[in-house]
Amino acid sequence: MAALDLRTEERNEALIIKFPGVVDANSKDDLEKNIKMWQIKELKLFVLDLKNTVDFDRNLYKIIIDFKNNLEKVGKYMATISVSNRLKNSITSEGMASAFNMVGTLGEAYKLAGILVASPKKIKLDTNFINPFITGTMTTFETQVGLSIKPGKPAVKKTGEKFMDNIALAGIINLTCKDFTGTISIAFPEKVFLGVYNTMLDENIEVLDDEVKDGAGELLNIIYGQAKQELNRQGYQLEKAIPTILAGDNIQIHGGKQSPAICLPFESKVGRFYLEVAVAL
């Protein structure tokens, strides 16, 4: 039996379960095991997100019906969202439309369960928003790299304005949450990144090859994880993200075409690097 690659998230008294592309007969045991775990959660609503699902074995429909029925017995709710037309037709043709309780959006699912969702958090590029990125960067460099760094004075960078010099390597993450989008980037001149990398790994690398470059992405990944934890505690609902790497001569990071960016320089014994946070306001 194959393991089912489900991604779950608890939010606003609900469990949102993102299903993979294919849910076939081999997933039966895993699906049943997961449902048993979900049923003991003290949550009101269980949302099956089928956005990425192209195939859901009809022999598993009964498991979903039983899940929904068991939830209803104890005053809980189940709904399915983002179902493709093809899958919707398949489910409907089996007479399972009401069993799957297909609704349009997550908001409609919340409404069904009588869950009131707090109004969107207004994003403000102030110290409360920026400090987690500064702290995350310092913690990451102290702990993972073994390098003390000192934050410099943040600057507001207007769109198209050149602020960083000689950037050879940058990692970029797209910030996504229901209230805003943006980017967080970390940018290094070549010598500075080689200094960071060699300090972190006790090596003496002199060339930025592809495997070395991915180190920038990994550092940004860790910084983002740290900042995200704090920002989500403040009420933002930032999602997981994968960094992209840019490398070349004199790269310019152009965060947020419609918005300014906060550029945070950091000083270290191997030189200066930058963190940039841009948000579409």
Added chain:
Amino acid sequence: MFSPETKVLVVDDMMTMRKLVSKACKNLGLKELTEAADGQLAWQVLNDPASQIQLVISDWNMPNCSGLELLKRVRKDSRFKSLPFVLLTAESEESQVKEAIIAGVDNYITKPFTAEILGQKLEAVYKKRSA
């Protein structure tokens, strides 16, 4: 603590992180290290009778087969039911930790980490498995 001869499988899609984990393991005296770049490749290593892996340290987010999926496969297979398995990740949300515990993880490390932190976590796993 795990003996220096313990055969460790380090799984991460980022080479830098594989090197960091391996470096930390070596600092802790663990010398028998094998690396895999994703969960699918790790599964192939585990299935190779010659590998004799005795401890897995795996990243969570990886293409092809995530660390969680690898853990679930490992726990489903009677050959590896008791294989010590530690997950390493940049995320530390409660729901994710719970998911890992339910799936049968022995311990969970949030990045950033030091060799000392890794050592403490592995010590706890060793004590639990030795009891």
